[in-house]
Amino acid sequence: MxxxxxxxxxxxxxxxxxxxxxxxxxxxxxxxxxxxxxxxxxxxxxxxxxxxxxxxxxxxxxxxxxxxxxxxxxxxxxxxxxxxxxxxxxxxxxxxxxxxxxxxxxxxxxxxxxxxxxxxxxxxxxxxxxxxxxxxxxxxxxxIQADDRAPQHPKSALQEWAAANRRAVPAYALVERSGPGHAPRFTVRVGVGKDEVTAEGASKQEAETAAATALLATLEAQAVPKRKKRRR
CATH class of the missing domain: 1.10.1520.10 (Ribonuclease III domain)
Known part of the structure; x- marks a missing residue:
């Protein structure tokens, strides 16, 4: 400095x-x-x-x-x-x-x-x-990427995935808030039916976004073998 x-x-x-x-x-x-x-x-x-x-x-x-x-x-x-x-x-x-x-x-x-x-x-x-x-x-x-598609927010993407696959609406819950006031940590759980994950963030919104990202990745990975099986 x-x-x-x-x-x-x-x-x-x-x-x-x-x-x-x-x-x-x-x-x-x-x-x-x-x-x-x-x-x-x-x-x-x-x-x-x-x-x-x-x-x-x-x-x-x-x-x-x-x-x-x-x-x-x-x-x-x-x-x-x-x-x-x-x-x-x-x-x-x-x-x-x-x-x-x-x-x-x-x-x-x-x-x-x-x-x-x-x-x-x-x-x-x-x-x-x-x-x-x-x-x-x-x-x-x-x-700013002029040639890219508009980014989809993970929470919106998860909700759209759930609707497209006839699954329950994603449900978010605050599990824990920890840390000092100037540097809090939030733990959030999100579930779609029986599938759920937890994630942390420096704000509730950040934790929800991280949780949505993780759950969407899990759900999409689970769907791949099913699609391959149907092709046979």
Whole structure:
């Protein structure tokens, strides 16, 4: 973290702020003294949503609304925001209280995803929408694939599989919530009839997504031998 904050902001977002106060706040977790990133995260989430919706509409002019929604939801998740935050080195700049730092909260998707949105909020406040738009399009550029089909969310894919195969509607249940408040872990179980799996995540949504992914893979693997048998 030898690079001065002003230089890091310019390298990461393409603009050099006259005042770094909002960016410091965007990097500050509630466990640390001073104002936290929460209000800027609220703002940055909306900025990201607007910029991404605009970008997808331009990039995929022939996609119907449902396809655009799938693309949008896949690109603005906490996990993706956290990955972008890691790509610019935000992980090393997050300001945490001693206990949260000892617990490694700066490495988790929950905190890093929030920080990324807060940084976008700070960028919007200091440099405007054009600067935020340019930063998002550069930082998310390799995540938009113009030639690929719109990604299907694992929960939607599992539900569609169950309907197509005349199986019960997937049922989700929270099994356990553990860990400290700043770095929680959720265990979720999902079942389709007698088939079920459990999975963990840094949020309930993340755990449900992981569980849906795992169960869908299991169900599809079970279906392969049956299809081969019918061909004979």
């Amino acid at each position: 030898s690079t001065p904050l002003e230089d890091w902001i310019e390298q990461s977002f393409g603009t050099r702020p006259a005042d770094t106060a909002l960016f410091v706040r965007a990097l500050t977790h509630s466990s640390h003294d001073g104002q936290s990133y929460e209000r800027l995260e609220f703002l940055g989430d909306r900025v990201l949503g607007l910029v991404m919706a605009e970008w997808l509409s331009e990039t995929f002019p022939d996609d119907p609304e449902g396809s655009l929604s799938k693309r949008f939801n896949a690109l603005v998740t906490g996990a993706v925001c956290a990955a972008v935050a890691r790509s610019i080195g935000a992980e090393a700049r997050v300001r945490l209280g001693k206990q949260a730092q000892n617990d490694g909260a700066q490495h988790g998707d929950n905190v890093l995803g929030d920080v990324m949105e807060a940084l976008l909020g700070a960028l919007y406040r200091t440099a405007g929408l054009d600067a935020a738009r340019a930063a998002v399009r550069r930082l998310w550029a390799d995540r």
